[in-house]
Amino acid sequence: MSDDAYPGLDVEDPWQAVEACFAQGWTDGLPVVPPTAPLVERMLAGGPWRADAVLLHEPVRDRAVTAWHAAINAVMAGCRPEYFPVVGAALAAIGDPEFTLHGPATSTGGAALMVIVNGPVREAIGLHGGGNLFGPGVRANATIGRALRLVLLNGLGCHPGVLDQSTQGWAGKYSLCFAEHEAASPWEPLHVARGFRATQSAVTVFAAESGHNVLVHAASEPETLLVGFADAMAGLASLSPGRSVIVLAPEHAQHLARAGWSRARTQEWLYEHARRPLADLKRAGKVEAQFLLGAEMRQWLYARAPGGVASAPSGPDAHARVLPGDEAIAVHRGLSPDDILICAGGGAAGGHSAFFPSWSRGRSVPFITKEVPV
């Protein structure tokens, strides 16, 4: 094929190729695998899509990422071709209109795109859900999430300081992809709970702020164990009507399994206890004047008030002034127990689970689950 079919750069040697990618602004700051046509063809052949199939359309800026461009970025990220179906499914998930990608991709909040993988594909491609699952060391985890970020950078133009206006961002923005440790879960796999069969593979995506380690070593009863989780979730730093992801360490999961707690009961307990008095929010500057004007935020703040949402005050400083009764109004994280997604992950030893708050001080974006094509 002629070079016209493959727009790009001609280079002399591999090192020059790596440097050229830096010079063009095509990397995430780490060296990339130079994407040559044979490598990209091989990547594309790893999935079921034609080269011109649109895997992701971002409507605000009207950008369509085809399988071909996704494959170029997957090569650059270091993916093997057998990872490509997971990359494509994750792109379809973040491109779901409900996910409204433009916000988490560009906001000051600096969200990472979390990808949780379930089903047989985990073992087939070596996706890791055990010890150090959020850390370095496993190619599939490191490169699938990285491929998404490279698509955002190169395909959607989400360059830091330009379209991506993250105030700080965080390391999960390089890559945040892991398998659920299904064998360590007290319950059915996450994707089964979300409507898929255990024999299917699926990705679940979430726009995540940086995670909190939930360290609990001396509790085994659920009502004691979960106090630390609820406390992290109720932290004023990230308290919002948004969603939560809990990744249960196997040790913590075993305590819940032994006590016979279901996923639903655990979600309900956490929702009920992850709360703060409205007065605390006001004292911490967490209630903005605009919150009292919008139906959704009023509902979040005043749903549990004795007089209900109708009792929400108005006035120039009602959002900031602690009013009589504010100590007794409970404000929960999220709007319902369904806003708490729980999965299992981590090594056999250690009482270290994780809580990831959603991006944004508002409702943020929903969890989206998509099947990974065979």
Place this chain on the structure above:
Amino acid sequence: MTRILDPTLRAVLPRTAARAPRPSRLSGATLGLLANGKTHGMVFLERVAEHLRTRHSVGDLMRVTKANASAPARPEDSALLAKRCAAVVTAIGD
């Protein structure tokens, strides 16, 4: 010699739409204000409009605030802005 492929959409992006003709004057013209839906977008745009009123005597204002800052403007809103306004100013304000 090895060719490395361009991972951006530069080569395949659709050509951007042609620019609308610039209004020759704003005096008496209807001005659209399109806030992106963040908390203070319209607050900021009201100041801009005030400034344009003082300096250019703009006429009526048509205000639209997107329901979701992460989503495109509704096509019917965009169509109405295009139909009624000589110029539209859009902004984010957080």
